[in-house]
Amino acid sequence: QIAAELIGAETQEILLASTGVIGVNLPMNAIVNGLPKAYHKLSPHGLDEVAFGILTTDTMVKQFSTQVSLSDGSVATLSGIAKGSGMIHPNMATMLGFVMTDVNIDKKALTQMTKSVVDETFNMVTVDGDTSTNDMFLVLSSCKLGNAIINSETEDYETFKKDLTEIAKALSISIAKDGEGASKLLTVKLSGAVSLKDARKLAKSVVSSSLVKAAFFGKDANWGRIICALGYADAAFNPDLVTLKLSSDGGCIELMHMGAPVVFDEAFALTVLDPDAIDIVIELNQGAFGAEAWGCDLTYDYVKINGAYRT
Structure with missing residues (x-):
């Protein structure tokens, strides 16, 4: 609710993601007091700080971006970040992943695409065989690019899916590479x-x-x-x-x-x-x-x- 009020959104538009010691309550006072400070630091150039800020036992930032050329000549941007190092196993892992884009795409088509991409990428990663209570992967679009809307029947669906897969794959590999204590x-x-x-x-x-x-x-x-x-x-x-x-x-x-x-x-x-x-x-x-x-x-x-x- 506090986050929604700060950015002028509905509470149902706020998506929560967290990791930490299982069963231990989050420090809500620190979060409540920190939200206004975080809000005032919002910036179009703040993705690097976000990618660093979500790390826990990770030893490296996991961040990748690419651009997608669409059939009408417009160019979409895809930027992804993730955290994850331990308790990593297919389907439920201590993993948070976020991909942001400006492409104009149908919500149903994006949901279908995301599920397929996750099965090929994040659900093929394991560090220690332990699943987790904390797991999330989100693909968010502002839909502000102005391209002809993409749905599952359009030519650009497979084009965009290919690049989304590459971003998700790069994030997945970086999680595996950064497995707790890993040397290979x-x-x-x-x-x-x-x-x-x-x-x-x-x-x-x-x-x-x-x-x-x-x-x-x-x-x-x-x-x-x-x-x-x-x-x-x-x-x-x-x-x-x-x-x-x-x-x-x-x-x-x-x-x-x-x-x-x-x-x-x-x-x-x-x-x-x-x-x-x-x-x-x-x-x-x-x-x-x-x-x-x-x-x-x-x-x-x-x-x-x-x-x-x-x-």
Whole structure:
């Protein structure tokens, strides 16, 4: 109500987002006293401060912008910010994400688009397998650009969706990269699944595995843990057809080819596993569907951070 009065809006137009220690009441006195101060600091150039202000255990600002060229010659702007570092797992995570745009778009079409984008991006991120009580992703438009209104039938729908997906993907990857205590970004690139649903389940299963994550922290090319995670994903999976590779700035190494283990050079494997970003490339050879999922390794620092989170 206070925020609505300050900006001249209806109370139902104020959207609340918060994270913090579960079950602990928010410091309402500080919030009530701080709202007028925050209001007077509002600025068209204040997004950098907002992106920084929402961080908690994050170690980096998560902020991306792009411009979208539409069919009528107008150019829309998309700017996104997010916070998230721990208690990150698909569907419910300690994650807040906000994307703002000026494009003129139908609300129903934007809602439909956003749900599809989230399934492909934010719902494919995991840090620690823990879901959360605090989770929000909003796409807000002023609709002031003046372009012909976009709906699900117009040419610009897919154009705008593509760029919204890229912003959401960049924010998602930055959350995975900034996982609490993380030293490596892990990207699962899976192809050849029998359905999109199966592809996503399989990719998420691998990047969610604590044993897989620990192996990458230890620079151990333990392909058996990856195959195991595929096997218990409750999705169509034939281990006799799998080709598995690991790729990074250090090189690319094949660990399995069409279901058969490949003898590889352990010293070269260490070189591949040394960089701070590693792709787990999985070809199932069963169908035409693929998916990507993002996560991080599991380190000693994760335990230190969460062992003393409240105290």
